[in-house]
Amino acid sequence: MKTVKKLKFTFNIALLLILIVIFAAISILNPVFLSPEYLLNVVLRNVVELGLISLPMTLIIITGGIDLSVGNIMVLSAMVGAMAAGRMGSVAGVIVTFLVGLACGLFNGIIIAKVKVPAMVTTLASMFLFLGLTRGMTGGDSVYAFPAAEAVGSKLFLGIPVQIFIYMICAVLFYILLAKSTFGRRLFGIGLNSNATKYCGVDIEKMLIRIYALSGLMCALAALIMIGRFSSLRYDAGTNINLKVITIVVLGGTSILGGTGDLKGTILATLIIGVLNSGLTVLNIPIDTQTIVHGTILIISLIAYEIVNRRTSSKRLKEVKTELLKKTG
Amino acid sequence: MGETVLELKNIVKTFPGVLALNDVSFDLEKGEVHAICGENGAGKSTLMKVLSGVYQPDSGEIHVNGQNRKFANPMESYKSGVSIIFQETSLFEEMTVLENMFLGHETSKKTLGFLPVLNYREMREKAREIFKRLNTKIDLDTKIKTLGMAQKQMVEIAKSLTFDANILIFDEPTASLTQREVDALFSIILSLKKEGMGIVYISHRLEEIFEICDRVTVLRDGQYISTKNVGGTNKDELVADMVGRTMHNYYPKTETELGDVIFRVENFYDEGFLENINFEVRKGEILGFAGLAGAGRTELMEAVCGLAPKAQGEVILDGKKLSISDYTDAMKEGLVYVSEDRGKYGLIVDMSIEENISMPQLKDFSKFGIIDRKKESAVAAEYMKEITIKAPSPDFTVNNLSGGNQQKVSIAKALAIQPKILVLDEPTRGVDVNAKAEIHKIISELTGKGLTILMISSELPELLGMCDRIYVMKEGRIVGCFSRQDATQDKILKTALEGEGEE
Amino acid sequence: MTTEFYLLLFLILVLLFLAVFAKGFYDLSNLMNLLNRFNYVLIAAVGMNMIIITSNIDVSAGALVSVLCIIAASLGKQGLPIGVFLPVTMAAGAVLSMINGLFITKLHIPAIVATLATTQLFQGVLPLAVNGSIYDLPATFTWLAYDAKLFGIFPASTVLMLVVIVTGLLFMKYSKFSKKLYAIGNNKNGARLAGVNVDRTIVIAYTIAGALYGITAVIIGTASQRVTTTMANGKEMTFIAAVVLGGTSTAGGSGKLIGTVIGAFILSLVSPAINYLGISPDWSDAIMGGIIILSVVASAVNIKKKRRISAAPGGR
């Protein structure tokens, strides 16, 4: 793992550089971008939902899994929550939102862990299921925000949008969880070799169910923020989110094959996507071109990662052999 | 002997940072079985992969049947008469036996004069013929995943015979076979030899070399060392060539004073796998488990350690009945299992030594769920010293260690759990002579410190050399028990095959 | 019994159910409408099936089909007949999809990520290349959907589909190439050792799939006189779902084409079927999701059972 860690270190620096370059370029081209109000209220605020979901998604991808249904969990939980809020008040709305998110996550987790259906297949199917449920239940109409959602989605605290604080707290917690805790270590174990991890006495099924459920909960949180921010939400609001979140995680240097990755990368990638999204808009670059920029940056980073990866591992292998030779004589 | 069918001259092969083969030469005659031996990483497999076109040599020449050849891929070498059965199986689990045998060189006929269409009938006939020659029956349309190890091996051999090869290479074919299957394999090798085939045979089991080989070539660290007639050498001499020094004691068993019965398994049972298992072991004892592949030894030990959820029965440790529902429970009680398959179940090879060692009991290495990396490192360093793991530092990635050292890491990992009973499943599989002896020494020392060891092995000499008592298993039952004094290779084999013996 | 068998059984039950409860479902016009939908899903799913068998995946399929729709339309707009724009679109599909294959094999980027990236390129480049969508397409363009009817009944796209299925079934059984696909999906290294040129095979699989996407694009595009730039975006999930429902494992190496055919048919059936039952088509996604989940769960449980039996000693 040491090689991997060294590699991550350099890759994160590369990400940071990309972020700085993009940031600087946009600020020079249109100084409006630099206004603190725009940075806080638009640039950051707009990526909070994506950022929140990409945290648990990083964990899931590290275990070698994937969740294609996150966006749809979001909208389903927000919708049922909003319906409940309409009948039973705001508090009930929040509780129901989280319960639905949790239930969706558990549903995915149990099928993946217990029935052993591949994550990609399970969440592809549940993507259709959750999307369809939302669509069928609303008949295509919007659901509307309720006070508790507005509190996290459209209010300020100390002049800064509330959701930014929420994101920062979650990011720190997830960082500690993944990088420092026993839970995180086990996640890496599962991603690198789930059999061997099981033979270390780790209950893999429970771990997997937990992270998918956690993902469901984070989706519910993001959903509250989102519906609060927009004051209403339609059934198809989540569909684009699924692949976007995966893009962020992968851009952050987490291997889709599982076993390597860290949250610093994911957080940096979230910021890059945020700056790009809002930055290109201020530059009046049409949405289509923005899509190309996203795709290109993803490809460049993948290629860069591959090159860094190959270079480091072959260099490392050489070092290893010489070290071994010295040691064993 | 006959004509030379294969000649490798001055082969050099480097990988990034590794000189895998340094000026190695080798030749094979018609109708001979030529062994290659050497420690792990000596370059045996690499040499054969160069020969069969998997790798291209940096320099050197390959002469097959008198012609100078360069193979871009294995298919080319197959077609010129060299067939290889790789160390790691290269079968396709979801495909049928027939599809596997002919993959990449299917016979086809032209339909409409131009469209090549697979000719299943011809392939089927050819396959049947081959299996008749091998004296085996396998349904050609079953998927590989439903076959057992031995049958898979048989398919591999059958596959290699689908080419009109006169040179056949076996790279450690017996690593996952047991005695009976090995015997069957040997009779096939002998009959192929009679047909005039030249056979290259790679194995870590020196006994096998003396049983069927004519000549033996030794490699060490990618260097050619020697070629000898098997009749004119002996085991010690071979080993000396392999490790570069003379070795005397392969089984350094130290006699220890046995304590009272510490661990008992009673009426153990797992539908379809295990039947009425009873055994006991005394403190400090090394208890062996012999049996053919699939006899259920691994299954038994996994079940006892809570790794098979459906098994039932009583496990009594220190007079206390344990209730074990999963492996975590077993570990807590001091019952620890070291898997036979290092890469798959034993270690997370992409993690460092310290991370592997702490993995089973992360709780002990953490405060409030946060891992104490200093403690991890310190504990790992201790074990590295204790059982001499050759690695620069505890944060060294396991992947970069040699097989023997990897095995030692998995033992260290088990020891860190502070076991009372240590279960070692095939602790020296695929490990070279030198490392093997070291591991045996570690095992001996551990019992000296009062640890009790259950050891599964398919190598009878190892069991005979190391164990105080040996149980024999067959089809999920214990069919015999021998004390160190009574046990002989013949008796154990007979019991394992026929199921009789003193119970 | 195989997954395909159970699926077929399920399909027959559903069809019987519809015969009783969905009045008018078996009207010729509805059946043909159903076929129309089935045609394009299936043809793309055949390509997707090949890709998934090699244990890769293509999430760019939807965006790519959108690109191909526009290519077809921009040719069709000039009055070129289908005899020209179909092959050209297929060729374009082959080339663009080959780029995916090259990304994956040459740069060693996992398929899902590589195609995720190219999705964004395809989606972005399109609106730049054509400003807005293409309208007022001539009768030569819509000929396939409007006028080309075999025996005055069967849409010609159905003929295209039948050709693809029959060729596909024969190809998967009788070609050397198909064995390579399965071999790669099972054991990439093993395939390499058996002399299979893994990279080239994967690239070819993507290329063939791309050509099939071309046919799908033409069927989708010619359905009306306008072709928009986002025509098929998001459809990749339907294609993948058809393959998965048909019993092909996303881990690769297994799965039969006939399963994909049945899977695609079941998925195409859902929306019209529930509409004829008096339910809003809004529920169709939920029902599709439910069917896929039930199917994969059932076969996973089945496999588990089987494994247990064959692992019993003595039973070898």
Added chain:
Amino acid sequence: KDTDTSAPAPAQTTKDEQSAAPADQKDTQGKKIKIAVLPKMKGENYWDACQVGAEDAAKELKDAGYDVELLYDGPPQDQATNQKQVDLLEGWIAQGVDAVAVGCVDASAISPTLKKAQEKGIKIVTFDSDSEPDARDLFINQASYEGVAKALVENAAAELKEKGYGPENPVNIAIMGQTKTDTNVEAWNSNIQELIKTDEYNWMKLQNPDSDIYYPGADEVETQTQAGTLISRMGEGADKIQCAFGITSMTAPALGSQYEASTNKPPVDKIVLTGVATPNALKSYILNEQNPLKFGVLWNTMDLAIWRCRRRTSWRQEISPQIPRR
């Protein structure tokens, strides 16, 4: 402000209003004016026509001596969500544009951002589909909600009667909307449903709102396939549908084209198709005698956009253009 003008103004209004622009010339001349136009989606002909119109208008204004910069962007068709619209709006607000014209995907979702823009002194015009009334300065309603619904139902009824239907021979109808969040389309939809409850039209029946009102979403292929299913349900008889309304610029042409594509077409003299779309999109179906799509409510969105740009200097009145009829 009151948004609904029930009587459609005559088409000539457009021409008359041209003279209004120079009146305000003094306060705006010399100053750079940034006008942003945000359609519901890009890549769909109705909206693409708006873009052409907007560009023409911008050019015209430039020719008239104004320093106008036009920003035109919107979500791609498959991502016609309020999130995208809000993202774009935020960018424009930050740049300090002078006016924004929006066709709202979802009225309630976009209104908070529109209000924020208003607070910054940006003039907000909505067109096609309105926001919440207090979030904009002006709503340009191409056609009054009742007007469109009335035109559709009136014409359909006339046509149906020609084909032998009437109070003694009732018909079943179906409606194809797009999504439930389109303010205008939903208003037409509910007006149609109101109208067919009146004595005059109560022989036109919506049997089952669940299965007979379609919401295919913004997806082109889904729209086509659902239209196909609908066409296959049409024909003679009480269990069939005789009249289909496609009340968006995507669904009306889809009905036309799916009819052409259908095998075993329901007889042209037994069913009626109609809808709302641009003239170009329906032209060929209307011209085809074999297609039951005989009329549609048509208008020219290009003029709509021209007009909007021109109007921005004088906000005084609400305008409704004529609904041209065939």
